[in-house]
Amino acid sequence: MLLRRRHLMATAAGAALALPAMRTGHAQTALRFSLDWALQGNHGMWALAEDRGIYRRENLAVRMDRGFGSGDAIVKVGSGAYDLGFADLSGAVKFNAENPQNRLVMIYPVFDRTAAALMTLAGRNINKPQDVAGRSLGAPEGEGSRMLFPAFARVAGINTSGIRWTSMAANLRDTMLRTGQVDAVTGFLFTVHFNLVGLGIPEDQILGWPYAENGLDIYGSGVFARASWLERNGETASRFVKASIDGLKLLLNDVPGGMAALKKREPLFDEALEARRFAMTRDRSILTPNSRAHGLGHVDMARVQQLIQVNAEALGVANPPKAEEFFTDRYLPAKSERMV
Missing domain, CATH: 3.40.190.10 (Periplasmic binding protein-like II)
Structure with missing residues (x-):
């Protein structure tokens, strides 16, 4: 009985040591x-x-x-x-x-790399980032990719003088792109891409140019x-x-x-x-x-x-x-x- 008790105590001690270290003595x-x-x-x-x-x-x-x-x-x-x-x-x-x-x-x-991207759909006659010159872009006011767009345009050689911006609520951006109310949008690659998938857009119709892969690797x-x-x-x-x-x-x-x-x-x-x-x-x-x-x-x-x-x-x-x-x-x- 004594040996068995010592064995159980040793096993319990070993199990305790295997648990993640807990910070004690401090309120959350x-x-x-x-x-x-x-x-x-x-x-x-x-x-x-x-x-x-x-x-x-x-x-x-x-x-x-x-x-x-x-x-x-x-x-x-x-x-x-x-x-x-x-x-x-x-x-x-x-x-x-x-x-x-x-x-x-x-x-x-x-x-480690920004997810900011320029996104559009096939059929909008936008086949490279520079093609958004003179077109309408959409994004929520204050959205990170929109705030970063001038820097991207600078390194990607996009003429921004004729670009027209449309602001919208975040939940309307992808719908407005789908319905043609804007020609392209800025947003995080994975956000816009899968929001469009959720709206029923075939993935081969979704075009995107991540900033980090097109000259702005930050x-x-x-x-x-x-x-x-x-x-x-x-x-x-x-x-x-x-x-x-x-x-x-x-x-x-x-x-x-x-x-x-x-x-x-x-x-x-x-x-x-x-x-x-x-x-x-x-x-x-x-x-x-x-x-x-x-x-x-x-x-x-x-x-x-x-x-x-x-x-x-x-x-x-x-x-x-x-x-x-x-x-x-x-x-x-x-x-x-x-x-x-």
Whole structure:
């Protein structure tokens, strides 16, 4: 009996050591987190972080809310309405120049390559990016790809003088393209592509030119915060980034589980379509040669400088932020924890 008891105690101790390390003695830190859009496949990394105890492990209580474009998320975090956001931070080059007291900082670039793209349909006589000269383009006001379009046009050689922009609510963009109310749109490649699929457009009729694959290879969306908030909450920021990366690893290894987690949060969520959307996101924006070589969230200041420069030139920003003030790797876990 004594030997058996000792064996059980040893087994229990071993099992305890095998569990993920839990932070103890601290109350959960409440965080307000704004997404860039309505729930999509890549957002499953945060749904899984909550459902599978990663936030709890990091003593975090995260409220995740949908967004209405990258510009919307930038304003929400910049104003202090949210602690953290997920968005394409290109628009923050101008925001930071105009709002130095609310300066935003990218702390984890989830998308190593921007997903911004110019999109149209076959039959519109637009067969290359330069063909949108003099045509009508549509996108929501403040949407990240629209804000980045002048920089893309500059490197792609698009004459923008005759382009006519139409603004619309985010949920109407793809319908307006389908019905011919605009000739082309800007948006994230995986967002517009699969929204059009959902509207019944055959995939071979959807044409798209990702900015990153047509001359503007810059960082895309990621987790960001106000510099002033980071000064007071640096350790919390590190825990959230760690939880995000661990959530992404879960999603990469269990896409159906991630889609099911999002379905719990949005009953109308299309799991099959969103799994395909995530696959495109993963292959075009997340698992790039750079992130495979250097780890998820790797920060290359030369690429940050390029992002700043093209936006500053296109948007007429005379006092753009310095690269080291705009992106930082301070809150990333060790490289070994970021490898995939």
